[in-house]
Amino acid sequence: MELAGGQHHSDAFAQVNPLKKVPALKDGDFTLAESVAILLYLSRKYEVPDHWYPQDLQARARVDEYLAWQHTTLRSSCTRAMWQKMMSPVFLGEQVPAETLVSTLAELDRCLQLLEDKFLKDQDFLAGPHISVADLVAITELMHPVSAGCQIFKSRPKLAAWRQRVEAEVGKDLFQEAHAVVLKAKDLPPADTSIKEKLKPSVQVLLR
Amino acid sequence: MGLELYLDLLSQPCRAVYIFAKKNGIPFELRPVEIFKGQLLSKDFSQINSLCKVPALKDGDFILSESTAILIYLSCKYPTADHWYPSNVQARARIHEYLGWHADCVRGTFGAPLWIQVLAPLIGVHLPEEKVQRNRAAIDRALQQLEDKFLRDQAFLTGQDVTLADLMALEELIQPVAVGFDLFEGRPKLAAWRERLEAFLGTDLCQETHGLILNILEQAANKKIPDPAPEIYPYMLLRISRIP
Numbered sequence: 001m002e003l004a005g006g007q008h009h010s011d012a013f014a015q016v017n018p019l020k021k022v023p024a025l026k027d028g029d030f031t032l033a034e035s036v037a038i039l040l041y042l043s044r045k046y047e048v049p050d051h052w053y054p055q056d057l058q059a060r061a062r063v064d065e066y067l068a069w070q071h072t073t074l075r076s077s078c079t080r081a082m083w084q085k086m087m088s089p090v091f092l093g094e095q096v097p098a099e100t101l102v103s104t105l106a107e108l109d110r111c112l113q114l115l116e117d118k119f120l121k122d123q124d125f126l127a128g129p130h131i132s133v134a135d136l137v138a139i140t141e142l143m144h145p146v147s148a149g150c151q152i153f154k155s156r157p158k159l160a161a162w163r164q165r166v167e168a169e170v171g172k173d174l175f176q177e178a179h180a181v182v183l184k185a186k187d188l189p190p191a192d193t194s195i196k197e198k199l200k201p202s203v204q205v206l207l208r
Numbered sequence: 209m210g211l212e213l214y215l216d217l218l219s220q221p222c223r224a225v226y227i228f229a230k231k232n233g234i235p236f237e238l239r240p241v242e243i244f245k246g247q248l249l250s251k252d253f254s255q256i257n258s259l260c261k262v263p264a265l266k267d268g269d270f271i272l273s274e275s276t277a278i279l280i281y282l283s284c285k286y287p288t289a290d291h292w293y294p295s296n297v298q299a300r301a302r303i304h305e306y307l308g309w310h311a312d313c314v315r316g317t318f319g320a321p322l323w324i325q326v327l328a329p330l331i332g333v334h335l336p337e338e339k340v341q342r343n344r345a346a347i348d349r350a351l352q353q354l355e356d357k358f359l360r361d362q363a364f365l366t367g368q369d370v371t372l373a374d375l376m377a378l379e380e381l382i383q384p385v386a387v388g389f390d391l392f393e394g395r396p397k398l399a400a401w402r403e404r405l406e407a408f409l410g411t412d413l414c415q416e417t418h419g420l421i422l423n424i425l426e427q428a429a430n431k432k433i434p435d436p437a438p439e440i441y442p443y444m445l446l447r448i449s450r451i452p
Binding site for chain 1: 258259270272273274275276277280281284285297298300301302304305307308309311312315316449452
């Protein structure tokens with residue numbers, strides 16, 4: 001699926017996800033949207049190693065807590081940072097007012113501080129001593145502002161160390177493969193008018 | 209000390225946790241927290257939840273925040289009927305699918321009218337009409353998606369049974385209703401869902417849970433809402449600034 005080409009607006013895709021968003025899963029007749037829902041579905045259906053989404057009630061609650069917190073906080077500020085700093089000027093050809101960008105980056109900073117202080121703390125991973133889906137969700141969100149040129153790991157050695165651990169657990173090749181497209185987003189050619197028209201309405205809210 | 213739940217019933221996620229615990233007969237000590245009296249920022253509370261947010265759960269030494277996590281924890285730890293958070297992988301996935309969309313399109317959006325009409329004015333802030341209208345439009349869009357994508361022809365949001373998703377949704381939808389925004393008007397399908405859900409939960413429990421928030425306008429009119437504690441002004445201003 002290529003979002004930059006507006007493919008998610010096609011009728012064929014609407015059959016998979018009427019909300020026209022990715023990621024989307026199709027397992028026989030069963031279709032599912034929302035990344036967290038998909039991750040948890042895959043974890044349980046394919047009986048992946050327990051540490052990804054533990055059976056233990058309290059250990060799992062820690063993962064659930066992170067997954068719930070991140071959606072309206074870190075995820076939101078990472079997406080806005082990427083769109084306001086890079087995607088909007090480069091892809092849509094529209095600069096975002098300086099003060100909006102400043103406020104978004106301040107918000108991102110606040111979220112990163114909370115990530116370190118309230119979740120990571122002195123642990124190796126976000127929900128405890130082992131890697132879980134919480135770390136995958138977090139690292140993929142953080143790669144968005146990174147792709148826009150935000151040096152979020154530079155002044156945060158604890159977070160940088162955590163990133164190295166996650167990358168090592170996932171495997172360098174797989175990590176790079178997963179992030180290849182987003183890290184090249186800044187090199188996208190400007191969108192043509194028809195694509196801009198298609199994407200602009202859904203993107204407006206990210207630019208404020 | 210058994211289970212403790214730190215809740216402010218003015219808050220939507222707090223009400224979802226309260227109503228779930230009560231409906232399922234889960235024994236707990238209610239620890240009321242009044243957000244506007246600055247109690248979230250008190251030293252005592254920050255030892256409970258360093259994120260300084262409600263709802264918060266304390267189960268012995270185990271402390272948990274985030275309503276979704278709390279609801280899942282309670283439904284798994286205590287003997288609750290399977291339908292709330294089914295063990296069936298696909299049924300469970302539907303709840304998480306709803307909660308993902310809810311985080312993007314409902315949370316924050318449905319809380320705004322209370323902030324606009326009652327809470328911001330308490331500290332002398334009046335939002336421009338443009339933002340008020342934008343919020344209304346966002347609410348309308350979300351309600352349409354709620355009906356078309358989730359409810360459809362089902363009895364409840366993710367199927368034929370009540371789940372955690374329905375509780376989270378109900379409590380968010382009640383919030384604008386409390387300030388006179390009757391979003392069930394002209395939406396018979398959604399109104400029927402609300403009726404079914406409230407019948408399932410029980411009138412008494414609904415009145416007990418919703419009493420405080422549904423009384424908010426009357427409280428405001430009679431100047432019965434206490435002035436917010438100065439230490440929470442920054443939190444209030446930050447929240448207000450997030451209304452697009």
